[in-house]
Amino acid sequence: xxxxxxxxxxxxxxxxxxxxxxxxxxxxxxxxxxxxxxxxxxxxxxxxxxxxxxxxxxxxxxxxxxxxxxxxxxxxxxxxxxxxxxxxxxxxxxxxxxxxxxxxxxxxxxxxxxxxxxxxxxxxxxxxxxxxxxxxxxxxxxxxxxxxxxxxxxxxxxxxxxxxxxxxxxxxxxxxxxxxxxxxxxxxxxxxxxxxxxxxxxxxxxxxxxxxxxxxxxxxxxxxxxx
Amino acid sequence: xxxxxxxxxxxxxxxxxxxxxxxxxxxxxxxxxxxxxxxxxxxxxxxxxxxxxxxxxxxxxxxxxxxxxxxxxxxxxxxxxxxxxxxxxxxxxxxxxxxxxxxxxxxxxxxxxxxxxxxxxxxxxxxxxxxxxxxxxxxxxxxxxxxxxxxxxxxxxxxxxxxxxxxxxxxxxxxxxxxxxxxxxxxxxxxxxxxxxxxxxxxxxxxxxxxxxxxxxxxxxxxxxxx
DNA sequence: GATCCAATTCAACGGGTGTTGAATCATCAG
DNA sequence: CTGATGATTCAACACCCGTTGAATTGGATC
Numbered sequence: 243x244x245x246x247x248x249x250x251x252x253x254x255x256x257x258x259x260x261x262x263x264x265x266x267x268x269x270x271x272x273x274x275x276x277x278x279x280x281x282x283x284x285x286x287x288x289x290x291x292x293x294x295x296x297x298x299x300x301x302x303x304x305x306x307x308x309x310x311x312x313x314x315x316x317x318x319x320x321x322x323x324x325x326x327x328x329x330x331x332x333x334x335x336x337x338x339x340x341x342x343x344x345x346x347x348x349x350x351x352x353x354x355x356x357x358x359x360x361x362x363x364x365x366x367x368x369x370x371x372x373x374x375x376x377x378x379x380x381x382x383x384x385x386x387x388x389x390x391x392x393x394x395x396x397x398x399x400x401x402x403x404x405x406x407x408x409x410x411x412x413x414x415x416x417x418x419x420x421x422x423x424x425x426x427x428x429x430x431x432x433x434x435x436x437x438x439x440x441x442x443x444x445x446x447x448x449x450x451x452x453x454x455x456x457x458x459x460x461x462x463x464x465x466x467x468x469x
Numbered sequence: 470x471x472x473x474x475x476x477x478x479x480x481x482x483x484x485x486x487x488x489x490x491x492x493x494x495x496x497x498x499x500x501x502x503x504x505x506x507x508x509x510x511x512x513x514x515x516x517x518x519x520x521x522x523x524x525x526x527x528x529x530x531x532x533x534x535x536x537x538x539x540x541x542x543x544x545x546x547x548x549x550x551x552x553x554x555x556x557x558x559x560x561x562x563x564x565x566x567x568x569x570x571x572x573x574x575x576x577x578x579x580x581x582x583x584x585x586x587x588x589x590x591x592x593x594x595x596x597x598x599x600x601x602x603x604x605x606x607x608x609x610x611x612x613x614x615x616x617x618x619x620x621x622x623x624x625x626x627x628x629x630x631x632x633x634x635x636x637x638x639x640x641x642x643x644x645x646x647x648x649x650x651x652x653x654x655x656x657x658x659x660x661x662x663x664x665x666x667x668x669x670x671x672x673x674x675x676x677x678x679x680x681x682x683x684x685x686x687x688x689x690x691x692x693x694x695x696x
Numbered sequence: 697g698a699t700c701c702a703a704t705t706c707a708a709c710g711g712g713t714g715t716t717g718a719a720t721c722a723t724c725a726g
Numbered sequence: 727c728t729g730a731t732g733a734t735t736c737a738a739c740a741c742c743c744g745t746t747g748a749a750t751t752g753g754a755t756c
Binding site: 405406409429444453 | 505587633636637644649667672677680
């Protein structure tokens with residue numbers, strides 16, 4: 243009485259789906275739900291294909307996420323590395339502000355990766371931990387180098403812990419991207435973009451006063467209008 | 470041939486488990502896995518009882534978490550509220566530092582609640598969002614009041630956004646509690662407790678220089694030895 | 697000892713998950 | 727047209743989840 247257990251006609255609408263579309267869908271779903279909660283079925287639905295197809299292009303859910311990392315971090319690293327070149331003699335304030343802009347540009351649309359950076363995954367998926375570290379460490383090392391150059395050039399206080407200063411600078415930037423656009427519009431009436439803009443400006447102003455040898459040094463102009 | 474479908478002897482070792490033990494177990498498991506990933510079965514295992522017993526004492530997983538909130542936040546609020554009394558005429562630096570100490574004292578052993586504050590849950594469980602807001606809002610409001618008093622008394626820069634300053638202060642404290650004890654021991658060789666201690670000291674030093682009208686005002690002494 | 701009640705466990709339900717093997721389709725070479 | 731090959735889907739497996747109702751226990755009361 244149940245439906246006949248015979249092989250039925252299969253595969254009705256096989257429109258081509260290339261791996262990039264799957265990555266896009268994965269990014270969208272991971273962004274909303276995080277790695278753990280995001281389901282392959284949801285990603286497949288988003289990409290307009292069958293969950294099994296994901297396994298044709300990627301080895302596992304973890305590998306899919308890994309591929310996502312690979313398409314985001316190298317760009318950040320490249321720009322920050324270039325910025326940390328010690329032949330760059332611009333004021334430390336300008337260069338550190340540029341760090342925030344780079345973070346903003348690459349990560350503003352990717353809460354999935356941000357939530358991973360902030361440790362949601364670090365605590366959960368053990369296998370990914372070292373992979374994440376591998377991707378993040380070089381980036382923060384470059385930022386740290388900028389701080390150290392600033393100290394050596396007499397622009398920043400000589401009594402700083404470069405590691406901690408770097409941590410403070412970039413960590414708060416991530417929190418600004420994550421929290422302010424959600425919270426600030428409810429408390430003051432601001433559009434989310436403006437919340438991030440004001441947050442970044444205020445944060446850097448406070449940060450710079452904290453680390454500069456001469457806090458009255460002129461600050462960079464506000465973020466790009468693109469923000 | 471399968472085992473007889475008859476009622477079998479049930480309930481072999483009913484040692485008493487009071488609700489507090491369940492809350493303790495829940496706190497431990499939520500701490501490691503977060504609300505979403507933590508399973509009632511794991512909590513029950515941890516508490517040495519059956520998952521169903523949890524439903525005897527609590528209405529649902531959500532209610533269990535709610536009870537956990539109720540055991541943590543009121544203490545923080547009480548202390549911060551007391552601290553924000555406008556008859557407290559101690560220097561703003563001392564009072565804001567006390568804010569960090571209160572956060573440290575109440576939250577250092579509770580990564581579960583911290584990860585909730587930081588938004589892991591805010592994005593996920595819709596029902597809990599407003600509940601969390603209800604608990605957190607009054608606390609940050611008190612801190613904000615301290616900032617505003619500091620501005621009014623001419624101790625803090627008059628051009629500050631009290632809301633953002635408050636956000637920066639407490640948000641970074643949470644990140645310090647979460648991240649530094651894990652990361653710093655791997656980079657420099659420090660015991661986790663010392664990492665938090667140095668992190669707090671360095672952060673408040675930077676923060677204070679950033680917000681104070683006269684950053685050379687004497688800073689409070691380092692954290693309690695209890696830390 | 698019998699009765700009652702609160703505390704606890706058992707077993708199952710329905711649903712969601714990551715993953716896989718076999719079946720189907722689309723397309724292009726010969 | 728035939729075959730081969732890569733892309734895609736179907737259907738299922740085994741597992742874990744939150745939750746529930748009925749069964750069982752331990753202990754106090756009568």
